[in-house]
Amino acid sequence: MTPYDALVAPFVEFDFMRRALVGSLALSVGSAPIGVFLMLRRMSLAGDAMAHAILPGAAVGFLVAGLSLPAMTIGGLAAGVAVAVLAGLLTRTSVLKEDAALAAFYLLSLALGVTLVSLKGSNVDLLNVLFGSVLALDDDALFLLAGVSSLTLLTLAALYRSLVLECVDPGFLASVSRSGGPTHFVFLGLVVLNLVAGFQALGTLLSVGIMMLPAASAAFWSARLSGMFVAAIAVGALASLFGLLGSYHTGVPSGPAIVLAAGALYLVSIAFGASAGLVWRLLPARRHRAA
Amino acid sequence: MGRVVSAASAIRLDDVTLGYDRHPAVHHLTGEIAPGALLAVVGPNGAGKSTLLKGLVGTLKPLGGRIDRGALKVREIAYLPQAAALDRSFPIDVFDLVSTGLWRRRGLFGGLSKGDRATVAEAIASVGLSGFERRQIGTLSGGQLQRALFARLALQDAAVILLDEPFAAIDAKTVSDLLELVARWRAETRTVVAVLHDLETVRRAFPETLLLARRQVAWGPTSEALRPERLLEARGMQEAFDDHAPVCAVDHAA
Known part of the structure; x- marks a missing residue:
């Protein structure tokens, strides 16, 4: 197989592959910075919790x-926002x-969701809700993904100062402003919003993967x-690309393939990351500077 | 800098009791913090010093009595908490951290102008941190971080500045540098209230002292307030909350 066949041809030949790529790239651009903030706020697992919380809403829509x-988007949004606001x-x-x-x-939300889905519909449908269908994105789904991604970046830019300060020094923020x-x-x-957009492509359970792993x-x-944002988006985009290609060539489901690719990139980052990779620690220490 | 801040109103305490769950941490405080005062708050651990600052800045509502801030708004009070609840692992550099002191002028959205950048650089220089602008806060020593926080306080341009143990675990050189900054704030007629443990520092730099031991032991000129018999009295304080303590007798008398 030539590199062209391996890397480019699938996207040239098949419309659904191009759509999947566009959708998952849009998703990475929006979700990765959100993931960075979640991580820095020590809320990495909160994303996971929210992903589960969205299920009953999507199930009611279903x-x-x-x-x-x-229907599933509105339901998922309603359930997610309800849980977030209640918990907050x-x-x-x-x-x-x-x-x-x-x-x-x-x-609570997850149990409710699983109950609702099992009341109606076959297990295939349940799998669809849980694991998404990135290879079946229609125009509406693509617009939703791109719209959410754009909205996310604009909102993050607008709230950036307040968000950063709420992470670094919440006490100070509270003393100068009520925006916390x-x-x-x-x-x-x-x-x-990003998880709901993500479950079209990756399913409710895995959509958090493209958020936290990058x-x-x-x-x-x-x-x-700033470097973390760039790196996270890059890892998300590469994971989308490699995941889709891997899924195309081996026939594994595309959603899990993308998250697995992100996981592989995570392992590579742990080992070879330019800033804190473990491999660099094994090298003989460079002599320190005088000051 | 070197300008004069319009004198704020005095902060008046009228029989103020502050505490948690009906237990007073400090009770029956009465006095006045005059505009431009330089007041040290001294007392043993658990005497209610930090609690008093929280009351002054408005995060803790008094259990009794009144704190009258006059025309002064709570947001015009700058407050440096004890060992600030700062996430030092967060990736932010000294310049960005200090520049958040301009919040009241620039708010949530306002960009930093060229002039603002110069002001921030000047504030960083005034605490002796020039050259540290692009250092991540996680790489600073305790003293360096405290210098950065003082630079941010200076930028806040507040009429009243509250400092909770600002010199804990800080070396002598840093303390004297930061005290210089405090003296400059005083010259600008800002009110400064600082919780301190080192009596030498208090005697040297603070004209007025409030000696606390869960109540007001003395409040006045430092030399008066810190007389040996007063200090001895403060040391004999009961520290623990007593769940079966009767209702405070002073309340009954009132």
């Missing part, structure tokens, strides 16, 4: 309208920490925030 994009409010008004509040709500609380909720809203990889490539 029960009402079958495999319909708008509970954290700010009670003794519970955010991780505990989220854990409680997402478990609203910023947190808008950010959680973005997390939900972010965790990025920590090994740069010690600066």
Whole structure:
């Protein structure tokens, strides 16, 4: 097989591969920076919890309208936002920490979701909701992915200062501005939005993979925030490309293939990341400077 | 710098009690922090010093009494918490951290102008951190970080500045540099209230002292407030909360 056959031909020949690539690239561009912020706020697992929380909403949409994009999107958004807001409010008004509040709500939500899906529909449908169908993205799904990605980047840019300060020094932010609380909720809203967009392509459970794996990889490539964003988006984009190609050539499902590719890139980053890769530690220490 | 900040109103404490779950951490404080005052708050651990600052800055509501800030808004008070709850592993450099002191002028969206950048650089230079602008905060020593936080305080341009143990675990050179900055704030008629443990520093640099031991032991000129018998009295304080303690007798009398 020539490199052209391996890397380019699938996208030239098949429309559905091009759509899958465009969709998953759009997803990476929006989700990866969100993942970086989640990681820096020590909320890496919150994304996972939210992904589970979205399930019952999508399931209600699925029960009402079958495999319909708008119905499942609206349902997923509603469930995700409800869990995020409830957990956020509970954290700010009670003794519970955010991780505990989220854990409680997402478990409830997940159980509800699985119950709802099993009430109607075959297991194939359930698999579709859980694992997505990146190879079957229609125009609407692509517009949704691109729209969410654009909205995410614009919102992050607008809230950047408040978000960063809420991570570094929340006490200071509270002393100069009231924007901390609203910023947190808008950010959680973005997390939900990206996960909902992601489950069209990767399914509810794996959509968090294209959010957190690139972010965790990025920590090994740069010690600066701007560098982390670039690295995370790059890892997400490469994972999309390699995942789709791997899926095309070996026949494994595309959603898991993309997340597996992201996982492989994560392992590579741990070992060879330019900033904190483990391999560099094995090299003999370079002599330190005088000052 | 070197300009004069319009004198803020005094902060008046009227029989103020502050605490947690009905237990006073410090009770029945009465006094006035005059505009432009340079006040040290001294006392043993658990005397209610940090609690008092939280009350002044408005994050803790008094259990009793009143804190009257006059025309002063809570947001005009700059507050440096004890060993700031700062995430030092977050990837942000000194320049960006210090520049957040301009928040009140630039807000959530405003960009930094060229002039602002010069102001930030000047503030960093004034605490002796020139050359550290692009260093990540995680690589700073405790003293260097404290210098950076003082630079941010200076940029906040606040009429009232509250410092909670600003010199804990800081070497003598850094302390004297930062005290110079405090003296400059005073010359600009800003009000400065600092929680301190080192009595030498207090005697040297702070004209007024409040000696706390969960109540007001003394409040006045430093030489008066820190007399040996007063210090001895403060040391005899009961530290633990007592769940069966009767309702405070002073309340009954009132």
